[in-house]
Structure formats: C-alpha cells, structure tokens
Amino acid sequence: xxxxxxxxxxxHEPDAPTLEADDVWAVYRDRLAADGPRYALEAxxxxxxxxxRVAIVGPNGAGKSTLFKLIVGTLxxxxxxLDVFGHGPAGHICIAYVPQRAQVDWRxxxxxxxxxxxxxxxxxxxxxxxxxxxxxxxxxALARVGAAALARKQIGGLSGxxxxxxxxxxxxxxxxELVLLDEPLNGLDAPSQEAILxxxxxxxxxxxxxxxxxxxxxxxxxxxxxxxxxxxxxxxxGPPAAVLQADTxxxxxxxxxxxxxxxxxxxxxxxxxxxx
Amino acid sequence: MSFLLAPLQYDFIVRAxxxxxxxxxxxxxxxxxxxxxxxxxxxxxxxxxxxxxxVVAYFLGWPLAVGxxxxxxxxxxxxxxxxxxxxxxxxxxxxVIFAGFFALGVALLSAGASSVDLAHFLFGNLLGVSSGDxxxxxxxxxxxxxxxxxxxxxxxxLSFDPLLATTLRLPTTFLHYLLLLLIAVTIVVALQVVGxxxxxxxLVTPAAAASFVTHRLPAMMAVxxxxxxxxxxxxxxxxxxxxxxxxxxxxxxxTLIFLIxxxxxxxxxxxxxxxxxAL
Numbered sequence: 001x002x003x004x005x006x007x008x009x010x011x012h013e014p015d016a017p018t019l020e021a022d023d024v025w026a027v028y029r030d031r032l033a034a035d036g037p038r039y040a041l042e043a044x045x046x047x048x049x050x051x052x053r054v055a056i057v058g059p060n061g062a063g064k065s066t067l068f069k070l071i072v073g074t075l076x077x078x079x080x081x082l083d084v085f086g087h088g089p090a091g092h093i094c095i096a097y098v099p100q101r102a103q104v105d106w107r108x109x110x111x112x113x114x115x116x117x118x119x120x121x122x123x124x125x126x127x128x129x130x131x132x133x134x135x136x137x138x139x140x141a142l143a144r145v146g147a148a149a150l151a152r153k154q155i156g157g158l159s160g161x162x163x164x165x166x167x168x169x170x171x172x173x174x175x176x177e178l179v180l181l182d183e184p185l186n187g188l189d190a191p192s193q194e195a196i197l198x199x200x201x202x203x204x205x206x207x208x209x210x211x212x213x214x215x216x217x218x219x220x221x222x223x224x225x226x227x228x229x230x231x232x233x234x235x236x237x238g239p240p241a242a243v244l245q246a247d248t249x250x251x252x253x254x255x256x257x258x259x260x261x262x263x264x265x266x267x268x269x270x271x272x273x274x275x276x
Numbered sequence: 277m278s279f280l281l282a283p284l285q286y287d288f289i290v291r292a293x294x295x296x297x298x299x300x301x302x303x304x305x306x307x308x309x310x311x312x313x314x315x316x317x318x319x320x321x322x323x324x325x326x327x328x329x330x331v332v333a334y335f336l337g338w339p340l341a342v343g344x345x346x347x348x349x350x351x352x353x354x355x356x357x358x359x360x361x362x363x364x365x366x367x368x369x370x371x372v373i374f375a376g377f378f379a380l381g382v383a384l385l386s387a388g389a390s391s392v393d394l395a396h397f398l399f400g401n402l403l404g405v406s407s408g409d410x411x412x413x414x415x416x417x418x419x420x421x422x423x424x425x426x427x428x429x430x431x432x433x434l435s436f437d438p439l440l441a442t443t444l445r446l447p448t449t450f451l452h453y454l455l456l457l458l459i460a461v462t463i464v465v466a467l468q469v470v471g472x473x474x475x476x477x478x479l480v481t482p483a484a485a486a487s488f489v490t491h492r493l494p495a496m497m498a499v500x501x502x503x504x505x506x507x508x509x510x511x512x513x514x515x516x517x518x519x520x521x522x523x524x525x526x527x528x529x530x531t532l533i534f535l536i537x538x539x540x541x542x543x544x545x546x547x548x549x550x551x552x553x554a555l
Contacts, residue, residue, distance in 0.1 A: 109496045118433050122444035154491035
C-alpha cells in the first residue's frame, strides 16, 4: 500500500462487470412472518457494465431500496450472489449512495465543503486529518458540479437542485466508480433536473456507472442506456424501447397502471410516492 | 470584583469551580453528538443505569468509573439485544433497561448507605469535590476530549449520514459503542457536579442552545463548551451566594442561557437584515 492514499478498498477484477447479481433473494426483515418468509426480492439476476447508466423503475415496494442496500452492502442476500467489480460489496469504498433529500437532516451544522469532504474520509483513513490533496479533490468536485461558490454555505440554505449536486460532488470526492441515486429528481424544476443530468453525463465520460431509482418513465426512456423494470423480480431489463411495452409495464405495475396505447406511449399513475 | 473573589478564599469553592469548568467543557462537547444524533433519551437512561455500578464500586472502594463503564457496556448491549432479538422499539427497550437498572441502583444504595449518599448520587456534591476527585475528573475528561478529537471526522460522518459511514467501510459498530462508552465516562465525570437526576440537562442543554447560533460542528462544540463553562461557574457562585444546591444551580444557569439564546435567535430570525451573521 503506497501512494498518497493509504486506503483504496479491495482491488477490482479487471474483467468483471461493475455489478453482477446472480439469483439474489432477500427476505423482508421488518416482518415476523408466520406463514414463511416474504421476499422483497426474488431470483434477481442481471449484469451492469462499466460506465452504463441504468434507470430502475417499479411501483412502491418493488424492492428498489432493498436492491440498493444489497449493492451498498448494508444487507446481504439470503440466497444468491451479488458482486461489485468481481467481489462482494463489503470491501469496496468506491460505491457512493446519494440519499433521497427527505432522508437528510438539513439543519445539521455542516457547510457544503464539509459534506463533500466526508466523501474523502474513507481514503484519508483513521486517525488522520484531511491533507492538501483532499482539499484539492473537494474543491475540484464542487467545481465539477458547478457549486464552487456554495462551498462555505450551511447546507440548509441550499435549493433542492443544489442539495442534490452537493451530494453528487461528495460521490466525486469519494472517487466513486458506482453511484446509486434514490429519486434524485423528485420535486425539482426542469433546469435543476437538467443540471443534475449534465453531471451524470460528465460521470459517464469517466467510466462511472450510475444506477438511478425513479418514477419518471419519460426521463428513464430519454436519458438512460437501459431500464430495469422491477417488481420484486426483474420484469424486464434492456433498452428503453424494449422495456417500456404495455405488457411488461402491466406485469410490473398491475392495477396501478393506466395504459394509453394510442401512439405507443404509456402513462403511469402511481398513487403514492413514498418508497420503502 | 470582591463579589467574584470572595468565595475563592475557600479551597473547596476553588475545587468546585475547577470541576464545574472541566465538566462544563466535556459534557457540552460530547453533548453536541447526543443532540445531533437524537440520543437524548439514551443519554438520560445511561446516566441512570450506571447507578448500580457506581454504587457497588463505591462500596468496594474501587474507582467509580470502573463501575460506570461496566454498567454503560451492559446498558448498550442490553438495549441492542432487546431491540434486535426481542424486536422491541428502541425507546421501549431503553425505558425497560433504564427503569430496571436505576431501581437496582437505588435499592443497593438504600441497603448499604446513608440518605446523604443517595442525595449526593442523585443531585451531585459539587462542594465536596476532593483534590483526588479533581485529578480523576481531569484525566477522564481529557481522555473523552482526546477520543472525540481523534475520531472527529468518523463521528461526524456517522452522525450526519450513517449509510455513508457504511459505504466508506468505517467501523460503524465500533464507533457506535465507542460513543456510548464516551457517554458513560462523561457521566462519571459529571456525577459529582450534577448527579444522576439532572445529568441530561448538562449533556443536552448547552448543545441545544449552541445549535441555534452556529452553522458548523467545531463552532457548535466551542459555543456549547463556553455555555457549559459559564453555567458551571454561575452555578457555583449562585450556590455560594444564594445558598442553593450547586448541581441544580448549574442546570438552572444552563437553562437560563438556553432561553436567552432561544429568544435572541427567534428575534433575529424575524429581522431579515440579520441574515447570515451566525458563526
């Protein structure tokens, strides 16, 4: 272990895909089931290549959050295997999770640059202070998301779009190679959404893989390489045109779906937006 | 001036002041994490559950910190067990452990000690601080501050975004229990100053007041420590001049400062010209 950063997590297998799930099953933890286990995810199998941008769509309770927890490594599959760059998630520090804005305590006494610097904590290592390289990385990350001017602001004073960009900057400072975003565009106006998508374009040029959970099928169709349609199982996973078909959407959304198929477009009515 | 100096002719007042200042700093700095992580109820429980350990150590002539640490660990493990294995809500689990251990502590005390001892454990005995007590207070307090300093960035990440702590592969379980241990040690440090019953106030009130006027963690810790020290000193003087118990006087001083800061911050929030002047 030499070089400026003592800790880089475990080595990546050069030929391994960014993400590979093989027959992954996950049980609901928060329910004491008398009639046998209930599964949040069943037989989930897929691969995501380096630099791909994937939208994960599905109804509430489809298992999007569970899938993210498995990828991050806070949950383990009850069956099957899930690998990141050829190894289980536990040793990696290259996975960044951008939380839903509602999950963050915006009154917390930290400035924007404090939050971005948090992304460096894994590389800095225990009992060490941030060095010049860490501050450089922090400022560069903020500049890349167009938030350099916000560095000294308390995070509570940010707009919704700025909040998301600051957390993306944190992922950049972390030198993440796999970024998971949970409903990042909810409640944002079009210019803010566009600014975030521009950052994702920038990430793609670096070969960073992006998984984004969303309810917005239009956005998924227009701006993503592939769409994963999830409802406990992978209903469909492929290019938008192949996935967004009436029959696959019906299988994913069931009764919550209203399909208007006059010119091949589908409209989803999904009554509530709280994810669990 | 003689108002401030007159009490200092008594050595026990000087020792009380030094103890109050140390405790003011240590409790208020650690209290910032208790406030930010929403651990107030746990902090209250811990300050009560350490009682049986402290009482047993007291009877055996051991350092009180040893008994407190054992009980601190048992409390943390017990709550963890009830939450995970027995599927209780965390506040319910804390409540059960809190009441059970505290009752055990009071029962042990009532069996083997005078009512004066009981009052000292419950409400502190600031004027009875000995030089030996001061040494232990300073050593343990310094240890707590050192650990907070060493793990500053890790505790920051764990408090702000536990999931980030996991993705950065920080030792989250270790850090969580380390924080609980720090709380247990801090409670021992503060035991003589405020006692078990009012412990929570000195842990959360200065930090809560500081949260109104600061926007960064180091500033919040500094302001919280300042409020803790001022409360401690004011409490000792109030005890001397008004002839009231020092422990409650310290807590009342902290509460008064809290109310003043609250009023100040509410008024300032109403006047738009004052935007962005906080630390």
